[in-house]
Amino acid sequence: MFLPPSDNGHEDLLRRDRRVLWHPFANLALWEREDSPVIASGEGVRLTDVDGRTYLDGTASLWVNLLGHRHPALDRALLFQAGQIAHATFLGATHEGAIALAERLIDLAPAGLTRVFYSDNGSTAVEIAMKLAFLYQRHRSVREGKKIPATFFSLDRGYHGDTLGTVGAGGIERFHQVFGPLVRPSVTAPAPDCAHCPAGLSRNACRLECAGMAERLLESHREDLVAVLIEPLLQAAGGMIVWPSGYLARLAEACRNRDIPLIADEVATGFGRTGTLFACEQEGVSPDFMAVGKAITGGYLPLAATLVRESVYEAVREDPGTFYHGHSYTANPLACRVALATLDALESESLLAAIPEKRERILACWRSLEEAPFVENIRAIGLVAALDLRHVDGSPLTDPGTLSKIREKARAKGLLIRPLGATLYLIPALSSSLEEVGLMARILADTLWESAGEGLFTRTP
Numbered sequence: 001m002f003l004p005p006s007d008n009g010h011e012d013l014l015r016r017d018r019r020v021l022w023h024p025f026a027n028l029a030l031w032e033r034e035d036s037p038v039i040a041s042g043e044g045v046r047l048t049d050v051d052g053r054t055y056l057d058g059t060a061s062l063w064v065n066l067l068g069h070r071h072p073a074l075d076r077a078l079l080f081q082a083g084q085i086a087h088a089t090f091l092g093a094t095h096e097g098a099i100a101l102a103e104r105l106i107d108l109a110p111a112g113l114t115r116v117f118y119s120d121n122g123s124t125a126v127e128i129a130m131k132l133a134f135l136y137q138r139h140r141s142v143r144e145g146k147k148i149p150a151t152f153f154s155l156d157r158g159y160h161g162d163t164l165g166t167v168g169a170g171g172i173e174r175f176h177q178v179f180g181p182l183v184r185p186s187v188t189a190p191a192p193d194c195a196h197c198p199a200g201l202s203r204n205a206c207r208l209e210c211a212g213m214a215e216r217l218l219e220s221h222r223e224d225l226v227a228v229l230i231e232p233l234l235q236a237a238g239g240m241i242v243w244p245s246g247y248l249a250r251l252a253e254a255c256r257n258r259d260i261p262l263i264a265d266e267v268a269t270g271f272g273r274t275g276t277l278f279a280c281e282q283e284g285v286s287p288d289f290m291a292v293g294k295a296i297t298g299g300y301l302p303l304a305a306t307l308v309r310e311s312v313y314e315a316v317r318e319d320p321g322t323f324y325h326g327h328s329y330t331a332n333p334l335a336c337r338v339a340l341a342t343l344d345a346l347e348s349e350s351l352l353a354a355i356p357e358k359r360e361r362i363l364a365c366w367r368s369l370e371e372a373p374f375v376e377n378i379r380a381i382g383l384v385a386a387l388d389l390r391h392v393d394g395s396p397l398t399d400p401g402t403l404s405k406i407r408e409k410a411r412a413k414g415l416l417i418r419p420l421g422a423t424l425y426l427i428p429a430l431s432s433s434l435e436e437v438g439l440m441a442r443i444l445a446d447t448l449w450e451s452a453g454e455g456l457f458t459r460t461p
Contacts, residue, residue, distance in 0.1 A: 010051050013038045027400050034404060037411065042069030045432045047416065056440050058410075058417045060429045063236070063268055065299035067345050068431040074298050077341035081334050090118065090330040097336035104343055105305060108277055110286040113307040117323075118331040122267030122293035123161020125304035126229070128325060129263045129289040130165050132312055133227040135323070136261065139315040146223075152186040153218065153228040153260075157193070157238030160229060160265050169229050172238055174421075186229070187221050189214040193241045195377040207244035215254045227261040227289070232279040233381060236268040239423045240386035242379045249283040261288040267304070271295040271342075272352050272430050275359075275382035288312070298342040303335035351430040355383050358437045362426060365441035369448065374457035383432075385441070386425035389448075392457050396422040406451050415443040424448075 008016075018032055040050045045068055047061075048054045057065060067074065081097065088095060102116035117132075119125050130152060141148040152169045159175065160166040168183035170176045171191070176183075190213060194206035201209060218225070232248050235241040255262045264287035269279040273295070276282050280290070289312070293304030316323055329335075346352070362385045369375045373392045380386070389397040389406075397403070403419045410417050417424060424444065428437050451457065 008050075010038050010049065013050060030400060030404055035408070037416070044068040044070075045429050045436050053414075055411065055414050055416045056436065056443070058415050058426050058428065058440050058444070060295075060427050061299055062294075062418070063273070063427050064294045064297075065429050066271055066295040066342060066431070067298045067349075067351075068429050069299075071298060071345065071431070073341050073345050074300055074338050077337045078300060078334060081337035084333070086334055087329065087332050089328075091326060095331070095333055095336075097333050097340065098331035101336045101339050102305075104340065105292070105307060108343070109290060109307050110278065110280050112286045112288075112309050113290055114310040115308050115313045117306045117308070118336075119293075119304045119306065120302040120327055120329050120332070120335075121161075121304050122265075122291060123163045123166050124327070125267060125291035125293050125306045126160045126169075126263070126265050127163045127165045128306040129265075129291050129308070130169070130227070130229070131325060132306070132308055132316065132323065133261050133263060133289060135320070136312045136315045137226050139319055142319075149224050149226045151184070151221065151224045151226060153221065153225050154186045154188055155191045155214075155230060155235065156188050157191045157235055157241060158188075158229070158231060159235070159237035160231070161267075175237075187217055187225065189217050191235055191238065191241050192243050192247045193235075193239075194244050195242075195379065203244050207247050211247055211250045211254075214251055218254050218258055218260060222258045222260060225260050227263050228255050229263045229265060231265045232269060232285065233274050233282060234269050234279065234384060236384075237420060239388075239420055240379070240384060240425050242381045242386075246283070248280070248285055252283070252285040252287070263287060263289040263291070265291050267291055267293040272346060272355070273382050273384060273427065275355050276352065277346075296342065297335050297338045298345070300338045300342075301332065301335040302329070303332065303339055346430070349431065355430070358383055358428070358432065358434055359385065361434055361438045362441040365438055366445055369445055372448070372452070374452055375448065383430060383437075384425065384427050386423055389419075389422045389424060389457070397457060398422050402456055405456060406447060409450060410443060410447045413443045413447060415440055415447075417444065 037049045039047050041048045045057050046054050047057050105116055117128055138148050154169040156171040158171040160169050164183050167176050167179050169186045171188055190210055192210040194203045197206040233243050264280050266278050270292045288309050290307045297303050359380050376388050378387045391397055398421050426440050
């Protein structure tokens with residue numbers, strides 16, 4: 001039967017949660033004692049808990065909410081499709097929503113991507129790209145009598161998901177190190193994090209040095225590499241690393257010169273997050289594979305897609321003939337219909353054009369933090385803004401307990417955030433108003449000044 005809204009209060013629901021649930025990326029000891037919000041509803045860029053308290057959604061519900069909660073057009077699309085059919089297998093059958101969405105994605109994507117393979121989350125979309133890249137390279141190698149490559153190239157502090165293939169290509173030690181015995185490691189180059197250049201180089205010199213190191217690794221491993229796997233312009237989970245201008249284009253050129261396929265993981269960067277529909281557009285890069293997910297349905301339903309070149313399709317069609325990979329909910333009709341409505345709204349509401357002004361509003365509200373001894377590396381790209389915390393002695397602030405206190409202070413002021421180690425960030429929904437993004441930024445700044453006043457950034461012995 002339909003489960004009506006519960007009359008149970010916050011404490012009872014949280015107690016029941018702690019008894020039966022296991023939350024992702026949760027420090028379990030902290031979670032068991034934190035007074036976490038129990039969300040009941042949402043509208044626009046605000047979430048409301050079971051006690052009626054309202055919060056600004058500072059992370060767009062982990063980067064998926066693009067157009068605000070309860071967007072009327074997305075609600076209508078979902079209800080329309082539910083009135084037709086909720087799901088039918090995509091094995092041996094098709095449906096209009098999947099066809100129309102694939103056509104739309106191909107029209108919008110960088111030139112050369114002609115085929116769409118659906119899945120239900122970003123990690124899987126990247127894993128599919130990795131498998132297809134291997135099949136493509138295997139086909140070429142057998143045809144040309146060459147050694148079949150079996151290693152991927154990726155970047156330090158990269159994050160491509162939590163399936164074992166993507167973990168092998170990941171570079172975030174706290175996420176991936178424990179699973180090392182289970183995975184095949186990739187060839188890893190330094191991330192172009194020029195704000196923290198270990199050699200103390202200028203931003204341009206750091207870009208050139210990082211690009212040069214990547215090229216030398218590509219050259220020395222070129223016979224072993226299946227593909228190069230990157231998050232273009234923004235390594236999100238790795239600490240909101242904003243790449244210097246030109247690095248992406250140079251890396252793509254290095255791949256082309258060596259005939260190494262390029263996989264662009266646009267799961268976090270796609271659909272306007274970095275200021276253009278896809279991050280690759282900003283440097284004129286057309287990858288061989290592109291994975292998208294997260295915001296594709298505006299945060300309504302799980303859906304992801306892997307876009308590939310026709311040459312990849314033809315190679316797999318010839319041998320082995322079948323791609324043995326799929327999911328029960330592949331191309332779910334509800335998700336496809338909402339994704340189409342998301343793309344319509346993204347275009348009709350002119351949200352990309354409004355991003356620069358909103359980004360500048362956030363940075364203006366953080367101006368007071370520029371000389372603060374507990375903040376460094378304030379940066380932004382698209383509608384993503386971040387800063388790094390440190391102790392007043394200059395060392396990074398990474399203590400989970402302290403970060404939890406900062407998160408709780410922000411929540412008490414009406415803002416939900418989720419730190420990435422020492423990095424605090426805002427990723428508002430693109431539909432956020434100028435006033436709303438300014439309010440988010442001011443609350444975060446006020447939270448940090450209040451935390452400083454209480455000595456949270458003073459290292460204890």
